[in-house]
Amino acid sequence: xxxxxxxxxxxxxxxxxxxxxxxxxxxxxxxxxxxxxxxxxxxxxxxxxxxxxxxxxxxxxxxxxxxxxxxxxxxxxxxxxxxxxxxxxxxxxxxxxxxxxxxxxxxxxxxxxxxxxxxxxxxxxxxxxxxxxxxxxxxxxxxxxxxxxxxxxxxxxxxxxxxxxxxxxxxxxxxxxxxxxxxxxxxxxxxxxxxxxxxxxxxxxxxxxxxxxxxxxxxxxxxxxxxxxxxxxxxxxxxxxxxxxx
Numbered sequence: 001x002x003x004x005x006x007x008x009x010x011x012x013x014x015x016x017x018x019x020x021x022x023x024x025x026x027x028x029x030x031x032x033x034x035x036x037x038x039x040x041x042x043x044x045x046x047x048x049x050x051x052x053x054x055x056x057x058x059x060x061x062x063x064x065x066x067x068x069x070x071x072x073x074x075x076x077x078x079x080x081x082x083x084x085x086x087x088x089x090x091x092x093x094x095x096x097x098x099x100x101x102x103x104x105x106x107x108x109x110x111x112x113x114x115x116x117x118x119x120x121x122x123x124x125x126x127x128x129x130x131x132x133x134x135x136x137x138x139x140x141x142x143x144x145x146x147x148x149x150x151x152x153x154x155x156x157x158x159x160x161x162x163x164x165x166x167x168x169x170x171x172x173x174x175x176x177x178x179x180x181x182x183x184x185x186x187x188x189x190x191x192x193x194x195x196x197x198x199x200x201x202x203x204x205x206x207x208x209x210x211x212x213x214x215x216x217x218x219x220x221x222x223x224x225x226x227x228x229x230x231x232x233x234x235x236x237x238x239x240x241x242x243x244x245x246x
Contacts, residue, residue, distance in 0.1 A: 011078030015150030
């Protein structure tokens with residue numbers, strides 16, 4: 001978004017380098033930012049943890065040019081990084097306008113089966129089950145790169161620690177899922193209400209785990225929240241509400 005609109009900051013999913021966000025990036029404009037996760041192509045041998053990835057994302061956002069508070073949007077694995085980064089920014093008095101979580105159950109419901117972190121092949125099988133056909137036409141070299149990246153990402157996600165009393169982001173949450181997504185349900189997405197002090201609104205679109213990101217309704221919904229003067233309050237959808245007082 002250009003002008004005085006909110007900047008869109010994107011957090012890719014496990015094994016992804018952000019291609020799923022192409023429709024969103026085209027709609028949001030050149031000021032969109034894609035998070036670069038440590039431990040990937042530029043330094044693949046470096047060991048990383050969930051905390052170090054969040055710290056790297058925090059630093060990238062903190063260095064952005066001054067402007068209205070950003071909108072953080074994360075897909076699947078990226079949704080948990082976006083949530084944790086929003087908390088980290090808040091602790092340093094850096095505001096986030098809105099957290100958009102796509103294809104992700106609430107953090108305390110996230111599960112990474114031990115077997116999918118055993119090998120790159122197992123991680124790739126997990127991605128294929130979550131998004132059938134998504135990599136069917138990919139070259140073998142690309143599938144191998146995705147598999148290795150997904151394995152590292154899923155191992156990082158498996159380290160995520162969610163306290164019994166959830167940390168709540170101060171902003172509203174827009175929670176989006178595909179109707180055929182095997183990794184989420186309406187109930188598991190609505191459970192994000194426990195992780196926000198703001199409004200939580202759920203929208204369900206046609207498609208699976210990643211396909212909804214290309215749905216015109218999904219793209220338009222996010223684009224509207226970037227407009228100048230948008231206050232970060234989600235519109236329409238199924239309003240889950242706010243959590244009970246502590």
